[in-house]
Amino acid sequence: MTAHAEHTGRRGKGRLRSMLAPFGAAALTGAVFTYVGLVDPNQTGHYPTCPFLLVTGLYCPGCGTLRTIHALAHGDMVAALGLNPLAVATVPFLLFWWGRWALRTWQGRPVRTTLAHPAYIWAFLALVIVYWIVRNLPFGRFLAP
Template identity: 35%
Template sequence: MAAWFLYREGHLFPCYFYQTTGFYCLGCGGSRAVLALMHGNFTDALRYNAFVILLLPFLAYFLLSMLIETICGRRILRRPKLPGWAWICFALVAAAFTILRNLPFMPRL
């Protein structure tokens, strides 16, 4: 439903972090990126928010595995367990992405 609303309206909701601080958060531009991807414009999608676009296949697999488990009553698609160092690396990459996109020499959305 949210994907259809995004496709029809072009946005879901404003970023309150950006409205309050003037800085982009990790998800800023994510809805525009998904909308651009739905329209087949991969380069614009990456320009709006590369982090969200690169995470979409993993999120889709996770949601599909949960849906199949809910429907069938058992786990069919395996969800890998990530070690602690992988979560730390993920958090560091997310923090670096957020900091870098707010530097003055980086292009704005």
């Protein structure tokens, strides 16, 4: 075996090994979607109640997300949007970040340690807080699960 072929073989194994993290994240996400798709959160007793909802009687930004995942797993986009539109809206961004991570890892390029520019992260945090407040107000009941 030539030195070039041996180096290329090691690089291929290293590339596949480096893809374990992105593939592991995808497998875990797929397992969660499969489990929640099979075990209906609309039926009582399968999942615990949201602690914030239990204590305050108010919806948190994540309330309805399990049922949203269940609806998405069954291809019911309308129901998913009705349960937690913010969770549905984040899916394309999560897919983009996962794809960027997987591509950069496959190419052997350094993976960025931040998901996005800090201004975008702060804007998203502000959006979550506004969503949290509005979904608990009378005029924002359409955002409640």
